[in-house]
Amino acid sequence: MLISGWGNYPKIDANIFKVATTADLKSKIVKNRSFITYGMGRSYGDCALSENIVDLSRLNKIKNFDENTGELEVYAGVSIEEILEFVIPKGWFIPVTPGTKYVSVAGAISNDVHGKNHHKHGCFSNYVDSFELILPDNSVNTCSRDKNTELFQAVCGGVGLIGVIITARLKLIPIKSSYIDTVEIKCRTLEETVSTLKSYKDSTYSVAWLDCLSKNKLGRGVVYIGEHSKGMGLETSSKHKVSVPQAFPSFLLNYYTTRLFNGMLYNKSKRKKTIGKEMYDSFFYPLDNLKSWNNMYGAAGFLQYQFVIPYSAGLEGLRTILEFVARSKRGSFLSVLKILGGSNKNLLSFPIEGFTLAMDFKLEKGVKELLTQLDKMVLGFGGRLYLAKDARMEAEVFKASYPNWKEFVRIRKELGADIKFNSIQSKRLGI
Amino acid sequence: MNILVLGATSAIAEEFIKINSTPGNNFTLISRDEERLGIIVNDIKARGASVEESLILELNAPENVVRFFEKNKIVQQDKVLLAAGSLLEQGKVENNTDYLIEQFNINSLSQITFINELCNRALISKNGVLSCITSVAGDRGRKSNYLYGSAKKSKSIFLEGLAHRFANKGITVIDIRPGFVDTPMTTHFKKGLLWSSPSVVAKIIDKSMRKKKSKVVYAPTFWYLIMLVIRNIPRFLMHRLNF
Ligand SMILES: Cc1cc2nc3c(=O)[nH]c(=O)nc-3n(C[C@H](O)[C@H](O)[C@H](O)COP(=O)(O)OP(=O)(O)OC[C@H]3O[C@@H](n4cnc5c(N)ncnc54)[C@H](O)[C@@H]3O)c2cc1C
Numbered sequence: 001m002l003i004s005g006w007g008n009y010p011k012i013d014a015n016i017f018k019v020a021t022t023a024d025l026k027s028k029i030v031k032n033r034s035f036i037t038y039g040m041g042r043s044y045g046d047c048a049l050s051e052n053i054v055d056l057s058r059l060n061k062i063k064n065f066d067e068n069t070g071e072l073e074v075y076a077g078v079s080i081e082e083i084l085e086f087v088i089p090k091g092w093f094i095p096v097t098p099g100t101k102y103v104s105v106a107g108a109i110s111n112d113v114h115g116k117n118h119h120k121h122g123c124f125s126n127y128v129d130s131f132e133l134i135l136p137d138n139s140v141n142t143c144s145r146d147k148n149t150e151l152f153q154a155v156c157g158g159v160g161l162i163g164v165i166i167t168a169r170l171k172l173i174p175i176k177s178s179y180i181d182t183v184e185i186k187c188r189t190l191e192e193t194v195s196t197l198k199s200y201k202d203s204t205y206s207v208a209w210l211d212c213l214s215k216n217k218l219g220r221g222v223v224y225i226g227e228h229s230k231g232m233g234l235e236t237s238s239k240h241k242v243s244v245p246q247a248f249p250s251f252l253l254n255y256y257t258t259r260l261f262n263g264m265l266y267n268k269s270k271r272k273k274t275i276g277k278e279m280y281d282s283f284f285y286p287l288d289n290l291k292s293w294n295n296m297y298g299a300a301g302f303l304q305y306q307f308v309i310p311y312s313a314g315l316e317g318l319r320t321i322l323e324f325v326a327r328s329k330r331g332s333f334l335s336v337l338k339i340l341g342g343s344n345k346n347l348l349s350f351p352i353e354g355f356t357l358a359m360d361f362k363l364e365k366g367v368k369e370l371l372t373q374l375d376k377m378v379l380g381f382g383g384r385l386y387l388a389k390d391a392r393m394e395a396e397v398f399k400a401s402y403p404n405w406k407e408f409v410r411i412r413k414e415l416g417a418d419i420k421f422n423s424i425q426s427k428r429l430g431i
Numbered sequence: 432m433n434i435l436v437l438g439a440t441s442a443i444a445e446e447f448i449k450i451n452s453t454p455g456n457n458f459t460l461i462s463r464d465e466e467r468l469g470i471i472v473n474d475i476k477a478r479g480a481s482v483e484e485s486l487i488l489e490l491n492a493p494e495n496v497v498r499f500f501e502k503n504k505i506v507q508q509d510k511v512l513l514a515a516g517s518l519l520e521q522g523k524v525e526n527n528t529d530y531l532i533e534q535f536n537i538n539s540l541s542q543i544t545f546i547n548e549l550c551n552r553a554l555i556s557k558n559g560v561l562s563c564i565t566s567v568a569g570d571r572g573r574k575s576n577y578l579y580g581s582a583k584k585s586k587s588i589f590l591e592g593l594a595h596r597f598a599n600k601g602i603t604v605i606d607i608r609p610g611f612v613d614t615p616m617t618t619h620f621k622k623g624l625l626w627s628s629p630s631v632v633a634k635i636i637d638k639s640m641r642k643k644k645s646k647v648v649y650a651p652t653f654w655y656l657i658m659l660v661i662r663n664i665p666r667f668l669m670h671r672l673n674f
Pocket residue numbers: 006036037038039040041042043044047048056076097098099100102103104105106107108110111112113114115116158159160161163164165166287388389
């Protein structure tokens with residue numbers, strides 16, 4: 001069956017096996033020479049794609065929840081959406097969440113995802129107490145920071161290449177309200193956007209949208225700050241979603257419409273600073289309201305390019321990259337800038353202390369060449385690319401920027417995981 | 432409220448169970464897969480409902496059902512959902528009678544037996560609701576799936592009669608007829624506009640069971656119109672169509 005990641009590229013014909021039990025999973029491990037696990041396919045590129053795919057979306061169940069301590073045990077395929085609907089009314093929240101709630105817990109662990117609070121709370125794995133992992137020899141292993149530490153650190157961020165996660169224990173945070181107190185600050189220049197983000201580093205949540213297109217106002221943007229609200233109720237939202245059809249005429253999304261959209265976003269508010277209150281959903285997951293928005297880029301799909309560069313490369317690094325992109329006239333519909341706190345001990349976890357910028361590029365002639373140029377710049381600044389978004393990075397770029405890759409490969413070989421678990425990405429990256 | 436689900440591991444049933452996993456509801460679950468049942472039981476309990484029992488039953492022979500009721504003491508139920516089913520291979524039926532019998536049993540005779548045992552043993556409470564998933568496939572015989580269709584249709588007729596029997600006696604009987612649903616049963620089908628998710632179908636089932644009105648429910652409703660058209664295609668034309 002044809003399948004792809006969120007970017008609709010690459011699209012491959014794969015054998016898909018849906019498993020619903022560990023017995024089922026174990027038999028697939030025995031029967032298949034090599035496969036990769038698939039959560040909810042919200043990674044943009046090819047980290048969950050291969051000729052054989054084991055789909056864990058049916059393991060979407062809760063195992064146990066302690067309402068007093070906020071300790072939650074779930075099966076691998078449960079989504080953040082389901083967790084939130086279940087725990088919010090009880091006064092709990094997921095401590096680290098990506099920009100979509102349609103990700104599985106195993107997917108979140110496997111990319112060690114970060115949220116708008118990375119500078120304060122780190123990656124998703126920070127709140128994973130332990131997980132159960134099935135290895136190529138079909139043994140079930142509990143991994144935590146204290147037990148099977150090496151496995152824990154290889155699996156978190158390990159893009160499905162070590163073993164298959166079946167359950168996980170998470171630690172939630174208490175909330176008084178499902179609303180977020182927000183501050184929105186309009187910034188006229190890149191300097192201003194960056195310094196505003198930095199000045200709010202003590203706030204729990206922060207993110208900036210950047211205009212990467214407008215010629216002389218490059219880098220202007222809006223900074224969004226948020227804190228869990230103390231008042232109002234604990235309701236969950238179940239808004240009706242609008243869907244983008246598969247046959248969306250992608251020519252509608254071009255340099256000019258994208259510029260127009262970016263201008264509109266910037267001019268949405270007249271004021272410099274707007275204080276407000278938003279439901280958690282619209283603060284954390286604005287894109288989820290437009291279901292399958294990825295189809296907007298048309299059948300050829302798109303690439304998301306997310307890099308991080310250290311603070312030392314700073315503003316100049318960001319500006320150089322943005323100017324280069326602007327000159328190419330290949331607009332990113334939406335560009336998101338965040339600050340990341342320090343790195344953790346997980347071997348392939350993406351974040352390092354610095355700025356991370358994510359840009360979308362419709363797949364068309366010349367885009368890959370442009371991104372290859374960007375790779376060089378990012379490497380030059382001491383940065384790296386996020387595997388969750390990647391569909392094209394070359395092995396040399398990866399190896400030069402993820403120094404722990406050798407250790408990762410050693411562990412894979414030792415477990416026989418290099419034979420059992422492979423994705424198109426792992427083959428391309430040579431790991 | 433006591434709720435019994437046969438075929439508890441079906442994707443549609445699992446969604447129905449999730450909707451009803453609220454404090455005060457007590458489930459009896461029946462399926463073939465012990466581990467999967469265990470996973471569902473955990474989820475139910477974590478959500479605050481309780482589980483009376485989870486039991487194993489293979490539906491390929493109706494005698495299994497008879498033995499099942501002799502062996503297990505089932506508590507009286509307020510809601511019953513029958514969701515088991517097997518999308519058989521029509522091609523295989525044409526030269527394999529054992530397969531035909533087994534598949535007809537799974538999709539019809541064993542389930543009818545199951546309902547009959549429930550009724551004979553007064554295991555449905557006075558104001559209880561029984562709903563059973565049949566299919567739009569039972570609305571018209573087609574060369575590509577007429578054994579599955581006839582099994583579903585036979586259940587529909589049985590349910591219709593049962594609803595008649597219980598009319599004005601408190602018990603509600605609902606015949607759920609889904610169209611295309613994206614579940615493990617249909618993994619290998621190409622999905623398009625007419626497809627629904629199991630959660631959408633489960634919500635329709637849940638709503639209709641709360642309304643407590645004996646009827647046929649197309650899930651979603653637009654299938655009523657589609658089947659109205661398909662039922663009324665004249666035979667001579669039907670025989671020229673290929674679906
Ligand atoms: C709109 C949008 C916004 C996003 N925002 C952010 C963001 O703010 N921050 C961020 O960090 N990411 C973000 N992402 C990326 C997303 O969070 C990650 O790609 C995440 O891993 C997707 O989870 P998934 O369940 O879809 O997994 P998939 O994409 O299906 O798989 C991801 C990886 O997990 C592995 N995997 C899946 N299940 C298992 C298992 N049971 N055992 C072992 N390995 C497994 C797969 O093999 C694959 O390598 C965003 C994505 C989208 C579409």
